[in-house]
Amino acid sequence: MPHPERRLDALGLTLPQVVPPVATYVPAVRSGAHVHVSGQVPLREGRLIAAGRLGDTVSVELGYACARQCALNSLAALKAEAGDLTAVARVVKALVFVASTADFTRHPEVGDGASDLLCEIFGDAGRHARSAVGVMSLPLNAPVELELLVELHQPARG
Incomplete structure (x- = not known):
């Protein structure tokens, strides 16, 4: 599998800056071999790429794009905490x-925006359990x- 950031480049994507928290929490926390990434919304360059609710003002296609942006923001927070996306063993x-x-x-279709991108970036290691809730x-x-x-690779014991 190519380097995850080379996969991003091949898709014409770049990791954004880590989105600053909007309240009292941190973007990601490492605990042992796992990183928990806080909820990420579809901000791009400091602005939501869409606002509103699915089934009202936001289409499924736009919701999919929002989920994809959420995944990019999550990867930025993950990289900041883990140091490198090659450290990812599995989503x-x-x-x-x-x-x-x-x-x-149609929540699952919206969630596929994130899931599809994670699989494109990490291959089989990007396949994950998921819940999509309204x-x-x-x-x-x-x-x-x-x-x-996300689970990180364990360092080799010497």
Whole structure:
């Protein structure tokens, strides 16, 4: 598998700066071999790429793009905590929150925006368990938020 950042380059993508927290938390925390990435919303250059709810003002296609941006922001936070994306052994779990109307049921399709990108970047190591759930609202009126749990390679014992 090529270096994850070379895969990003091949896709025409670059990692953004780590999104600063909007409250009292940190973007990512390492605990042993795992990194927990805090919920990331679809901010690009300091602005939401969309606002509102799925089933109302945000289409499934735009929700997918939002989830993809959330994944890029998550990877930036992950890299800042782990030092390098090559440290990733496996993406373990993704939790996708979708701000939606009560009758919206296409949460999995929205979440695929994040999941597809993680698989494109990490190959089989990017395949993960996932939940995609609907909620009434998200911070900043974001339509999507993504939280990740990632396992890192263990250093060789000498």
